[in-house]
Amino acid sequence: MIQLIHVSKQYDQRPALSDVTLEIGKGEFVLLMGPSGAGKSTLLRMLIGAERPDEGQIFVHQKNVTTLKPSDIPYLRRKVGTVFQDFRLLPKKSVFDNVALPLLVQGVSSADIRRKVTEALRAVGVEHKRDQLPAGLSTGEQQRVCIARAIVNGPVVLLADEPTGNLDPALTSEIIELFKLINARGTTVVVATHDPLVMEQVNRRVFTWSQGRLLPEQRVLV
Amino acid sequence: MVTGPVAAGTAGAGVMTLSYLLRESWVNMRTNRTTTMVAILTTAFTLACVGIFLLLYVNLRAAAGWLQDDIKIMVYLDERLASDSVAEVEQQLRGDRAVASLLFISKEQALGEFKAQFPSESHLLEGLGQNPLPASFVVALSPSFRSPDAVKRWAERVRQVAGVSKVDYNQDWIDALATVIRSIELVAIGIGVILSAAAVTIIANTIRLTLFARRDEIAILRLIGATTSFIRIPYLLEGAVLGALGSTLSLVMLKFMYELFRQQMRTTGRFAGLDNLMAFFPPSVCLALVAVGMGLGFAGSFVSIRRFGEAKA
Numbered sequence: 136m137i138q139l140i141h142v143s144k145q146y147d148q149r150p151a152l153s154d155v156t157l158e159i160g161k162g163e164f165v166l167l168m169g170p171s172g173a174g175k176s177t178l179l180r181m182l183i184g185a186e187r188p189d190e191g192q193i194f195v196h197q198k199n200v201t202t203l204k205p206s207d208i209p210y211l212r213r214k215v216g217t218v219f220q221d222f223r224l225l226p227k228k229s230v231f232d233n234v235a236l237p238l239l240v241q242g243v244s245s246a247d248i249r250r251k252v253t254e255a256l257r258a259v260g261v262e263h264k265r266d267q268l269p270a271g272l273s274t275g276e277q278q279r280v281c282i283a284r285a286i287v288n289g290p291v292v293l294l295a296d297e298p299t300g301n302l303d304p305a306l307t308s309e310i311i312e313l314f315k316l317i318n319a320r321g322t323t324v325v326v327a328t329h330d331p332l333v334m335e336q337v338n339r340r341v342f343t344w345s346q347g348r349l350l351p352e353q354r355v356l357v
Numbered sequence: 358m359v360t361g362p363v364a365a366g367t368a369g370a371g372v373m374t375l376s377y378l379l380r381e382s383w384v385n386m387r388t389n390r391t392t393t394m395v396a397i398l399t400t401a402f403t404l405a406c407v408g409i410f411l412l413l414y415v416n417l418r419a420a421a422g423w424l425q426d427d428i429k430i431m432v433y434l435d436e437r438l439a440s441d442s443v444a445e446v447e448q449q450l451r452g453d454r455a456v457a458s459l460l461f462i463s464k465e466q467a468l469g470e471f472k473a474q475f476p477s478e479s480h481l482l483e484g485l486g487q488n489p490l491p492a493s494f495v496v497a498l499s500p501s502f503r504s505p506d507a508v509k510r511w512a513e514r515v516r517q518v519a520g521v522s523k524v525d526y527n528q529d530w531i532d533a534l535a536t537v538i539r540s541i542e543l544v545a546i547g548i549g550v551i552l553s554a555a556a557v558t559i560i561a562n563t564i565r566l567t568l569f570a571r572r573d574e575i576a577i578l579r580l581i582g583a584t585t586s587f588i589r590i591p592y593l594l595e596g597a598v599l600g601a602l603g604s605t606l607s608l609v610m611l612k613f614m615y616e617l618f619r620q621q622m623r624t625t626g627r628f629a630g631l632d633n634l635m636a637f638f639p640p641s642v643c644l645a646l647v648a649v650g651m652g653l654g655f656a657g658s659f660v661s662i663r664r665f666g667e668a669k670a
Contacts, residue, residue, distance in 0.1 A: 183580070185579075185580075205585075206584070206585070209579075209582045209583060209584045209585075210582065211582075212579075212580060212581065212582035213581075213582035217580055217581075223573070223576075223577050223580070225574055225577060227384075236577075236578070236581055237581040237582060239374060239377050240578065240581060240582055240583035240584070240587050241582065242374050284581070
């Protein structure tokens with residue numbers, strides 16, 4: 136599903152990723168562990184074509200992201216859901232409208248939008264908040280809405296960048312459980328985090344990073 | 358498939374997307390109400406300045422057309438021409454297909470008209486002892502022979518006719534008017550280009566402010582797979598609407614000024630009758646001007662989006 140072959144990226148002569156090679160299979164749940172600035176976010180941004188590597192090749196869902204034309208990138212992103220630490224919800228749009236956005240940009244009909252958004256909100260447990268604005272939600276609920284937006288169009292991959300960074304341990308557990316459920320339905324899930332609590336709960340393949348390098352001891356817990 | 362064309366979807370989906378894009382444009386304008394109003398007003402004033410020259414140009418061109426249509430050519434005859442010869446000249450002129458109508462004015466009639474028009478000056482002629490005014494034909498040419506060149510060619514030809522002493526018409530005055538019109542045309546084009554560029558800049562700046570205010574939203578749209586055109590359309594629409602509203606308002610302002618000017622002419626009595634000859638732009642031209650405004654707004658928006666888009670792609 137995801138393949139990186141000798142990928143390197145530098146910012147101002149400082150390496151963000153150095154010669155990274157890894158493969159993530161279809162339906163896997165993978166953690167990218169490492170401190171802030173280790174290069175996890177850079178990798179996630181590369182997977183959606185927001186950054187290009189200086190060297191190497193990246194494949195997502197059989198497409199070479201490194202050679203994709205800019206006009207093809209939106210179509211890649213429709214197959215890859217993204218979840219962020221800061222949620223990135225539109226403050227002036229209701230929960231429903233926020234979650235509907237990925238469908239709207241694809242030209243999905245209003246009846247299908249209603250059905251799919253309702254399903255996604257139900258899946259993450261915030262269906263009752265559909266008409267509220269994001270500001271009226273708790274941080275845990277905002278993250279759930281963000282996850283609903285990421286899964287509403289049935290992506291093949293879900294990428295999450297520090298999704299529990301703003302959440303307390305109880306909410307962290309809830310969000311991780313949600314990711315597990317999504318993964319159980321067949322979606323490949325990649326979570327970048329520095330939170331050891333997440334690692335304890337996930338108990339899956341873990342790639343550990345340090346200063347842009349993938350450490351040799353890949354810990355495969357399952 | 359990761360890549361591929363935008364899903365065409367059903368008609369309902371298209372309507373949904375269109376209504377979203379229109380709503381976004383409307384929200385953009387409402388959110389930045391002050392900026393939007395300032396943009397519309399400045400665009401309106403800018404385009405009204407262009408409109409004044411355009412209106413002046415259109416009216417002067419129409420006036421030149423009427424003058425050209427109304428042109429009368431005086432064919433003066435030799436002093437000592439016998440009445441037979443006068444009849445010959447008349448016959449020759451009547452047989453000319455360029456001549457639409459012909460009126461003979463005898464020496465006596467010419468004197469009578471002079472006395473009637475200039476009673477205080479009539480003693481000047483009495484002092485000469487004999488009538489110095491020549492007999493003449495007043496000729497109106499057919500419409501197809503009224504162009505300045507055709508009139509000139511006809512006059513030169515008639516000058517060669519035996520018994521004709523002089524052919525006179527007010528072409529110099531018409532030529533001078535044509536020169537003035539050409540100058541106004543050039544000034545209107547120059548001012549039009551400069552002020553249109555100003556209108557584009559005004560709208561471009563307004564759209565840039567909107568883009569800046571909504572940069573986070575644009576980034577989110579990109580992340581969730583919105584195509585460049587989906588992101589751009591609301592801003593392009595906003596620019597087009599600002600331009601169209603600006604040009605519509607400029608037409609309202611121009612019409613108001615035009616009516617005021619006509620009213621002023623009527624009440625002061627200056628240029629009596631001219632107010633009836635003046636005309637505002639016909640509806641088709643008004644529509645074309647609104648379309649031009651819309652195009653300028655679209656262009657302004659496009660300029661901003663291109664600049665903003667390169668940085669944020």
